[in-house]
Amino acid sequence: MFDFALIVQSIPFLLRGAVYTVQVSVLAIVFGLALGWLLGLAAVSGVPALSAVSWAYVQFIRGTPLLIQIFLIYFGLPAVGINVPAFWSGVIALGLNSGGFQAEIVRAGIESIDRGQTEAARSIGMSRFKTLVFILVPQTIRRVLPPVTNELITLTKSSSLLSAIAALELTHAGQLIIARTFAPFEIYAAVAVIYLALVAVLSRGSAFLEKRVFVNY
Amino acid sequence: MAVLRVEHLSKSFGTTPVLNDVSLTVEKGEILIIIGPSGSGKTTLLRCIHCLEFPDRGTIVLDGVAFGAGDAPDRRWRPDPPRVLDAKRRRVGFVFQRFNLFANLTALDNVSIGPRRVLGVATTPARARAAALLDRLGLAEHARKLPSQLSGGQQQRVAIARALSMDPALMLFDEPTSALDPELVDEVLTTMRELARSGMTMIVVTHELDFAREVGDRVIFMDAGRIVEEGRPADVFSAPREERTRAFLRRLLRTGAPHRPATGIESPRGRIHGETEPTTDAAADRRA
Numbered sequence: 001m002f003d004f005a006l007i008v009q010s011i012p013f014l015l016r017g018a019v020y021t022v023q024v025s026v027l028a029i030v031f032g033l034a035l036g037w038l039l040g041l042a043a044v045s046g047v048p049a050l051s052a053v054s055w056a057y058v059q060f061i062r063g064t065p066l067l068i069q070i071f072l073i074y075f076g077l078p079a080v081g082i083n084v085p086a087f088w089s090g091v092i093a094l095g096l097n098s099g100g101f102q103a104e105i106v107r108a109g110i111e112s113i114d115r116g117q118t119e120a121a122r123s124i125g126m127s128r129f130k131t132l133v134f135i136l137v138p139q140t141i142r143r144v145l146p147p148v149t150n151e152l153i154t155l156t157k158s159s160s161l162l163s164a165i166a167a168l169e170l171t172h173a174g175q176l177i178i179a180r181t182f183a184p185f186e187i188y189a190a191v192a193v194i195y196l197a198l199v200a201v202l203s204r205g206s207a208f209l210e211k212r213v214f215v216n217y
Numbered sequence: 218m219a220v221l222r223v224e225h226l227s228k229s230f231g232t233t234p235v236l237n238d239v240s241l242t243v244e245k246g247e248i249l250i251i252i253g254p255s256g257s258g259k260t261t262l263l264r265c266i267h268c269l270e271f272p273d274r275g276t277i278v279l280d281g282v283a284f285g286a287g288d289a290p291d292r293r294w295r296p297d298p299p300r301v302l303d304a305k306r307r308r309v310g311f312v313f314q315r316f317n318l319f320a321n322l323t324a325l326d327n328v329s330i331g332p333r334r335v336l337g338v339a340t341t342p343a344r345a346r347a348a349a350l351l352d353r354l355g356l357a358e359h360a361r362k363l364p365s366q367l368s369g370g371q372q373q374r375v376a377i378a379r380a381l382s383m384d385p386a387l388m389l390f391d392e393p394t395s396a397l398d399p400e401l402v403d404e405v406l407t408t409m410r411e412l413a414r415s416g417m418t419m420i421v422v423t424h425e426l427d428f429a430r431e432v433g434d435r436v437i438f439m440d441a442g443r444i445v446e447e448g449r450p451a452d453v454f455s456a457p458r459e460e461r462t463r464a465f466l467r468r469l470l471r472t473g474a475p476h477r478p479a480t481g482i483e484s485p486r487g488r489i490h491g492e493t494e495p496t497t498d499a500a501a502d503r504r505a
Binding site for chain 2: 120125142
């Protein structure tokens with residue numbers, strides 16, 4: 001019935017896919033975090049043009065499927081003469097997408113900080129910018145850690161969509177093996193377990209930050 | 218010389234007038250007490266003096282320097298450019314009803330961050346000075362604690378130290394003991410007494426009549442956005458001229474605390490805005 005030997009044989013190939021998935025995800029996470037904070041801060045900047053850009057961006061990203069965004073970059077951009085390899089298409093699409101969602105998390109996070117914090121900072125002569133940098137952002141980081149972790153987990157798992165543009169990530173690696181062995185149950189089960197392990201690392205990392213780094217406030 | 222001169226200050230929230238042609242001066246070293254019922258405009262007056270709230274009309278002059286411009290013929294008040302306002306504002310210390318200590322910083326950093334980030338003092342001397350300030354207020358042992366690890370009274374004293382760290386010419390206190398448990402009120406009042414004795418110029422919105430009588434040089438009674446009565450605390454408290462002052466004092470002496478309603482701590486803003494503007498998150502309220 002359940003062919004463990006096949007799974008064992010497949011592990012090296014699947015792990016190569018997993019490495020690809022990790023590489024794409026880590027780069028996209030870095031990109032997405034940077035973009036998310038940038039857009040989130042733009043949203044609360046008080047500069048109408050910046051918040052409008054941030055709002056429009058979030059609407060587009062939230063309102064369209066990630067798969068279409070991936071296709072737009074990988075299949076769409078060549079039509080205007082820009083060829084992006086599958087790997088970088090993945091990094092860009094996942095980063096852009098995650099950045100949009102994180103922007104909302106960051107915006108809500110900053111807005112959730114008691115207004116008294118801002119008033120106290122302004123009362124000792126801090127500018128809006130310094131208030132943001134030294135008072136609001138540090139408190140926001142702690143507060144948005146759980147939802148941002150969720151978002152990064154979603155990003156990591158969404159990288160499986162890159163199988164649709166034949167990127168050699170974990171899901172696609174599994175599909176290739178299945179095409180040869182006709183054993184979808186075993187292979188997809190193995191793939192699922194590997195994703196679970198990857199996500200567990202993220203969760204533990206976040207829990208560590210929450211409990212040990214940003215304690216008590 | 219007057220440290221602060223406020224002339225013809227008016228402000229409305231929407232169509233509700235909150236301050237109506239308020240004028241006052243505070244001399245150097247003077248302790249001015251402001252009393253009055255909820256919604257009388259005391260807090261808004263303080264917030265306007267500090268430009269946390271912008272007045273509609275009037276002039277505010279601190280140490281000869283005008284906050285914003287209110288001297289046009291129509292007396293309409295115009296704010297300074299942000300940078301100018303920030304620079305002027307640090308000459309005034311503000312102590313909030315609910316402390317508002319920076320939640321992410323230790324007591325020591327709460328007191329040193331202003332000098333470091335606003336005045337550009339290097340970290341080591343700024344921390345040393347902050348430690349000395351905390352020590353002076355009897356808080357040396359709490360320097361490394363976060364606000365969440367301090368009692369309300371300790372938090373408020375750290376907040377006073379934070380305001381003092383900027384060497385203000387004037388200190389504003391917005392009901393500094395109203396959010397405290399009764400047994401914690403005294404430590405804050407003691408700190409304020411010492412501050413008054415050191416010659417600091419202060420405006421204190423409070424309902425602590427004993428404190429007002431003992432420390433205050435002058436008391437102002439406000440109602441409905443106006444100054445109703447003004448005089449020496451002993452005179453105003455024992456022989457108020459106005460019926461409204463008499464009624465207020467009677468109520469205050471009977472209940473002891475007109476500002477501690479059953480619903481909990483009120484937001485200074487919420488009181489004026491009513492339900493139109495939820496101002497603080499519930500978690501912060503609970504913490505406070």
